[in-house]
Amino acid sequence: MKYTRLEIPELILCEPMIHKDNRGFVYESFKKESFNSFVGFDVEFCQDNLLSSDYGVIRALHTNTLEYSQSKLVSVLDGKILDVAVDFRVGSPTYGKSISLELSSQNHKQLFIPRGFLHGFVVLSHKAVVNIKIDRYFAAGESIGVRYDDSLLGIDWKIDKKDSILSIADENLPLFSEVTSAFKYNENYY
Template identity: 50%
Template structure:
């Protein structure tokens, strides 16, 4: 597995080494020891989740506040998505900046989304199956979001707003300016 720091260094792209032959392929999806050595701290993933979406479905931008903040390791096992991560740590040098990566069943890339970042994705293929590990459980009272089309974020979701399929909850999220964000004294679970 090759680990690459993105333009926001805490967000890490994971590129697997894929062994292919006439039978198919094999690769290591996750190896705790090498992953933690690269990121520099322990991440205790406690749950795996899976979501199936049709083309144009946009989910996000979601996060949870401490003490229920979540790190995520995301990937696609079928189809293709545009994955978006936004830094929501007040005072961060990269506050409000985003990382945008295409994840697909072909490239088998994974993206590590640490605590302190909002996350979302849109399905580019006819359908996609999206999987992710989290290091904290869902907590309804801690759940927050940012509106997908916040002008200050300027994210190109590759679809017109009319062609997106978005939940009512996600359509009503606040702008980055009005969202509950991570305070400067927030520390990762290092």
């Protein structure tokens, strides 16, 4: 597995070494020891969530309150998405900045998003099946969300707005400036 720190260094691109032959391919999608060694702290994933969505579905931008925030490892089992992470840590030098990456079943790339980041994605293929590993269980009533199309964030979702499909809850999320982040920047948070 090849790991690369992105422009926001806490976000990590994970790229497996793919072994192909006439039968297909095989690769390790996660190896705890090498992953934790690169990240620099122990991430104990406790649950995998599979999401199936059609073209234009936007699931964004979400996190949980500080006590219940989650680190995530996002991969695509079928199709293609644009995966987005926004730094939500007050005081961070990259606060409010985002990273967008295309993840697909063809490129096999994964994105690690640590606690303190908003996360979302849009489906760019006809359908997509997304796998998200998380390190804390969901806690009802602890969700935080921000509008995906907030002009302050300036995220290019790579689809026409008329093609976007959102939940009613996501359509009514507040703007980034209206949400007070409980996350304070601390490089030793994890």
